[in-house]
Amino acid sequence: MSTGRDPGLQPERTRLAWRRTLLTVTVVTALAVRLASTGDPTGALIAGGTILVWGALLVLCWPRGTGTGPARTGGRTLPLVTVGTVVLALLGVLLVLRGLG
Template sequence: MQPERTRLAWRRTLLALTAVLLLQLRPAFTGRAVDAVLGGTAVAVWLAVLAADWRRATGAGPRRLAHWSMPLTALGAAGLALLGVAHVLGGVH
């Protein structure tokens, strides 16, 4: 049961990060360059977390990178939070 609970926890984390990403992409279509750059950065962070978690879940890629998925996910979540703060401070429309 433990591996299944762990897999489901990782999926919930990715689902939450996906929801945050979608909220941050909404202002990217306002036409302001700053919002587009922040949205593109959010996509890049999300893709890095997704790739690391996929490698961990499937065992694909070098084994030495498997232990980096948790710190990368934490940094990715923190990075998306900081990008959200930048959107709010920049006056999201």
């Protein structure tokens, strides 16, 4: 399998795709923390939760975006990253609904 370099650079492209994804997660986290920062305890709690999710996604995505040689594929990382994204979305819904209350 590891017979030299893939001329299509597929492992490298996949690593860069993971890095882009992590970057997008970071931007979304920053937006959520900004929306949560109104100085009340509920906002602080949701901001803390968002940062925890960001940390978990960082730990998940980082190893997939670094290294050389053949990239790992598949595994449990993909569904777990999906769960992180859904949790970010639900925390966002909480933030929006909090503004109505």
